[in-house]
Amino acid sequence: MRNQKSNAFRFAGLFAVALAIGLVAGSAWADVYIYRGLSADSKGNAKLNPGTFKFNDDLSTFDQPIAGAKCNYRFTVTNLPDPIEKEDEGDVEGLAGYRASFDDDPKGHWSIKAPEGVSTEDAAKAVAEYAKANKGNIVNGTQDNCK
Numbered sequence: 001m002r003n004q005k006s007n008a009f010r011f012a013g014l015f016a017v018a019l020a021i022g023l024v025a026g027s028a029w030a031d032v033y034i035y036r037g038l039s040a041d042s043k044g045n046a047k048l049n050p051g052t053f054k055f056n057d058d059l060s061t062f063d064q065p066i067a068g069a070k071c072n073y074r075f076t077v078t079n080l081p082d083p084i085e086k087e088d089e090g091d092v093e094g095l096a097g098y099r100a101s102f103d104d105d106p107k108g109h110w111s112i113k114a115p116e117g118v119s120t121e122d123a124a125k126a127v128a129e130y131a132k133a134n135k136g137n138i139v140n141g142t143q144d145n146c147k
Contacts, residue, residue: 030082031093034061034100034110037069037141044145046071046138048131050124057120058111059127061100065139071146074137075100075112095130098123 036053038046052073053059065072077100080090089101097115114123131137140146 028082030080030084031076031078032063032080032084032090033074034063034077034112035065035072035074035139036061037066038071038073038138038146040070040143040146044071044143044147046073046135046146048073048128048135050121050128053124053127053131055112055114055120055123058113059123061110061112063102063108063110065141067141069141070143071141072139073131074139077110094134095127098127 036059038048038052040046061075065074075095076093077090078093080088084102086102086104089099092098092100092112095112097118098112100110100112102110112127114120114126118126135147138146
């Protein structure tokens with residue numbers, strides 16, 4: 001009996017070491033913020049209508065808040081390799097099936113793509129509805145009262 005317990009502890013110890021080595025040696029993953037510039041009224045009310053999130057083939061965003069935009073909307077991209085390289089893509093948090101890819105053209109540029117079969121109009125509506133339901137992702141731009 002004592003030998004079985006000893007073997008069980010040894011196995012558990014070896015498993016823990018193997019797990020730790022795997023975590024250290026394994027791929028790292030990252031989440032990043034990307035931003036879409038918004039217009040707003042003088043009271044800081046950001047415009048979150050579908051026209052604000054117009055998709056051409058995709059929705060253009062950047063890895064920094066947009067200089068000159070009154071306000072910005074912040075999206076979170078998850079499941080990205082770390083470090084992030086050109087052409088990497090990840091999931092857009094809160095928007096099932098939407099993917100963001102990093103093309104860095106121009107510098108810092110990301111494209112959000114809608115799921116297969118979703119029209120550009122429906123994609124813009126879905127993103128606008130998501131943004132309206134998640135106003136905590138609105139960040140200041142040239143105005144400091146964005147909401």
